[in-house]
Amino acid sequence: MNQIDSQSDSATMTSHDSSDSPEGISLRVPANPAAETRDPSPAIRMNHLSAWYGDFQAIHDVTLNILSNRVTAFIGPSGCGKSTLLRWFNRMNDTIPSAKAIGDVRLGDTDLLSKATDVVDLRRRIGIVFQRPNPFPKSIFDNVAFGPRLHTRMTKSQLQDVVEWSLRKAAVWDEVKDRLHAPALGLSGGQQQRLCIARAIAVGPEVLLMDEPCSALDPASTLAIEDLIFELRKQYTIVIVTHNMQQAARCSDQTAFFFEGKLIEAGPTTGVFTKPSRKQTEDYVSGKFG
Amino acid sequence: MSEKSPMDGVEVRSGSSRMKLDHRFKWLCVSVAVISVLTLVALMTSILTQGMPYLSWTLLTGSPEPDPNQAGIYPAIFGTVWVCLLCAIMTLPIGVATAILLEEYQPRNRWGRMLYSIIQLNITNLAGVPSVVYGILGLTAFVSMFGLFESHNGKHGVEIGVRFYDQFYSEGERAILVSVESADSPMTRPTESMMSLDVNLRPVQVIVIKPGDSLPNDDRLAFTLFNDAEAGRISKKTWYYFSLPLGRGVLTGALTLMLVILPVIIISSQESLRAVPSSLRAGALGLGATSWQVVWNVTLPAAIPGIMTGSILAMSRAIGETAPILIIAGIVYISRAPQNLMDDFTVMPLQVYNWISRPQPEFHGIAAAGIILLLIVLLSFNAIAVLIRYKLQKPLS
Numbered sequence: 001m002n003q004i005d006s007q008s009d010s011a012t013m014t015s016h017d018s019s020d021s022p023e024g025i026s027l028r029v030p031a032n033p034a035a036e037t038r039d040p041s042p043a044i045r046m047n048h049l050s051a052w053y054g055d056f057q058a059i060h061d062v063t064l065n066i067l068s069n070r071v072t073a074f075i076g077p078s079g080c081g082k083s084t085l086l087r088w089f090n091r092m093n094d095t096i097p098s099a100k101a102i103g104d105v106r107l108g109d110t111d112l113l114s115k116a117t118d119v120v121d122l123r124r125r126i127g128i129v130f131q132r133p134n135p136f137p138k139s140i141f142d143n144v145a146f147g148p149r150l151h152t153r154m155t156k157s158q159l160q161d162v163v164e165w166s167l168r169k170a171a172v173w174d175e176v177k178d179r180l181h182a183p184a185l186g187l188s189g190g191q192q193q194r195l196c197i198a199r200a201i202a203v204g205p206e207v208l209l210m211d212e213p214c215s216a217l218d219p220a221s222t223l224a225i226e227d228l229i230f231e232l233r234k235q236y237t238i239v240i241v242t243h244n245m246q247q248a249a250r251c252s253d254q255t256a257f258f259f260e261g262k263l264i265e266a267g268p269t270t271g272v273f274t275k276p277s278r279k280q281t282e283d284y285v286s287g288k289f290g
Numbered sequence: 291m292s293e294k295s296p297m298d299g300v301e302v303r304s305g306s307s308r309m310k311l312d313h314r315f316k317w318l319c320v321s322v323a324v325i326s327v328l329t330l331v332a333l334m335t336s337i338l339t340q341g342m343p344y345l346s347w348t349l350l351t352g353s354p355e356p357d358p359n360q361a362g363i364y365p366a367i368f369g370t371v372w373v374c375l376l377c378a379i380m381t382l383p384i385g386v387a388t389a390i391l392l393e394e395y396q397p398r399n400r401w402g403r404m405l406y407s408i409i410q411l412n413i414t415n416l417a418g419v420p421s422v423v424y425g426i427l428g429l430t431a432f433v434s435m436f437g438l439f440e441s442h443n444g445k446h447g448v449e450i451g452v453r454f455y456d457q458f459y460s461e462g463e464r465a466i467l468v469s470v471e472s473a474d475s476p477m478t479r480p481t482e483s484m485m486s487l488d489v490n491l492r493p494v495q496v497i498v499i500k501p502g503d504s505l506p507n508d509d510r511l512a513f514t515l516f517n518d519a520e521a522g523r524i525s526k527k528t529w530y531y532f533s534l535p536l537g538r539g540v541l542t543g544a545l546t547l548m549l550v551i552l553p554v555i556i557i558s559s560q561e562s563l564r565a566v567p568s569s570l571r572a573g574a575l576g577l578g579a580t581s582w583q584v585v586w587n588v589t590l591p592a593a594i595p596g597i598m599t600g601s602i603l604a605m606s607r608a609i610g611e612t613a614p615i616l617i618i619a620g621i622v623y624i625s626r627a628p629q630n631l632m633d634d635f636t637v638m639p640l641q642v643y644n645w646i647s648r649p650q651p652e653f654h655g656i657a658a659a660g661i662i663l664l665l666i667v668l669l670s671f672n673a674i675a676v677l678i679r680y681k682l683q684k685p686l687s
Contacts, residue, residue, distance in 0.1 A: 092576060095571075095572075095575065134567070134570060134573040135573075149579040153577060199577065203578060
């Protein structure tokens, strides 16, 4: 089933490559409309979120829904608050003493900003992949098994199953299966990043946050990660922050454009890139600034 | 090019002069290194030539007798090993835990930050305090414990692991012990029904006779007492003997050395924790690790090699430290290795100092031999630590 899907994905991508997209931006149109008919209910509902670092307001009153089983791209120039927003979803900003946020952000019934929320469980449900690959200085196996070991007391064989499943999901299994106990830092940058994705999905998250996951990688690795993202959306809700407009266009379903901490425009990627309703969005996606 | 660059017309330094400076700097480094190595070689040669003839089995196993031919350093070797092991066992957990608190558990509010900066300031300042000051601190805080546990008769206030006996000498000149409750119990009167023990603490039956009665002629003589016999109070200490105040024992020495090296260990551990990339912490946090799980699984393993290096340096200092131990233990004649944590002790540097200050030239040679042994103990401690570091440092990068 997966196999067929991915084949048709790539087929559609090539057929649409140079057809109706403006400025040479290729849009990857969903391949299998049947898969898209699954209820696109919001996974994360965000109402009037504002966030500060000390006195500096980084996010101004953002209201946005993140649809489940879709890839949502956050685009915008540097310093527009998109990474900050992402890091509030799983409370990574808790490590910054001066960071604070008000508003209402919910994953299902869980209030993400509440002090009472179990942050540890929240981060299990909302995984994150960082800009630079950051595998632990352990073996490949131990890297993927790290999360399951934190949250469960699995037997060795269960752990092996989880590791293999995650590495297969992250499309890196074939490259590492013969050296699972070799140091993870010996892998190439792209492999390391896919290992980090495997590590993130090994704990069974519902949402995957990706903070510019390809900005430290070469084009070939970037392509591999983008294919992977498109593949993973069948199972996970994905939010990706990117500086790369083509990347947002290629691998996302929804796009939200931020500027100076404000949400300027959000909607289906095709719409935002081809028929932006705001002047700022148009200028940004067409490369006039940013 | 029509536009004028600010670099136009600026004279570029000639390559040869810069290369000359580079060359000179390299030679400066080489000569400094050579000088320090030569100094070490000179010191080692002088110690070895003086000390080697005096290295002997007697020196290694004997007690520090006043006769140079019988003088040994055995009690001091064991004093050093005991004190330094105890010191390491106490200092490492406290030091590393403090460093983890200061580096990994950042304060959330202004008061917390203030408290942290006060702690940090104290630690940094304590690292520079002369060790003799710690000796005086140890004297007040550990030896007498500010007089808190002093009982009225000047004896130890709290004691664990000690038993008191009244000791009689029988007519056969054998010691007979009678167990008593405490050091302040009334003296035992000899009666035939009292629970008596011999020197090996086996129960014996005593015979009490009146003055004028005839003594038994057989081996019962060994357990025969006159009814007016007087006992002396003695104590037997077990290996886990413990008392408060701590007194001038091994534990006090170790605690005082702990004060000396704790700031060094905390600061070096902090440095190694700080050197762990924050991306690793973020990665673990992002997977849902608690602060403790981050520290235990990610930060600490990555920082262990650095922490061990700092600890090795600190322990080397502890082994060689003389001044605080001199204040705690004083120069006393110790003929045996410490038997419990409260036992009197001496350490190798102190013994060496003691010998050097004697007028007889033989003792100066013995002191040199003592220095050689001290170096051997120091190097074996370091070798163990390096081995541990090597074992913990998995080649995963």
